[in-house]
Amino acid sequence: KAGVTQTPRYLIKTRGQQVTLSCSPISGHRSVSWYQQTPGQGLQFLFEYFSETQRNKGNFPGRFSGRQFSNSRSEMNVSTLELGDSALYLCASSLGGQERSYTFGSGTRLTVV
């Protein structure tokens, strides 16, 4: 069965621009979570969506937003990019529920110059 697909794999953007990242979860998975991974901060939770509703949110500024569509695909958007937003953005899907393990995508590597 197909895994979690994230597009694009790599992105280079200029400071001040905005960017949209996409995540297609495993078929049947209704929960999609987003994480930012940087060498200094490790894996930081951005938000989780379940059945098109944001269920949890991490401590990121409002420039970071997301949404989930009826087919469970999710997008995250970062506006007014800053150099510090350079990171690997990982998407993870699950069936939902505290006990569930995540299936991760390969990530989108965002570089802000």
Place this chain on the structure above:
Amino acid sequence: AQKVTQAQTEISVVEKEDVTLDCVYETRDTTYYLFWYKQPPSGELVFLIRRNSFDEQNEISGRYSWNFQKSTSSFNFTITASQVVDSAVYFCALSATFGSGTYKYIFGTGTRLKVLA
């Protein structure tokens, strides 16, 4: 507070050595779940194992074994006879509620394991 600590930032071993990755967690929940994930150089985290707070049985899967001890709030991971392919970053994670009925996954900072040929 809910927290996961992986004190070992990086470990290097020679192939065929055994290695243990430490994970210490904090939570006030009585029901919680612990996980280990592996992140190879390709970037994709791969799920390895889950334990719930009521199951303290140790688990062995091939060369991998896990030791869960509630008394010390630890969930350690041992690789026996390590191989170069085990080189990766390993993350311990905790799934716990925050008193609001919802839950969050909390990841440790990861341990980079380098297995040298």
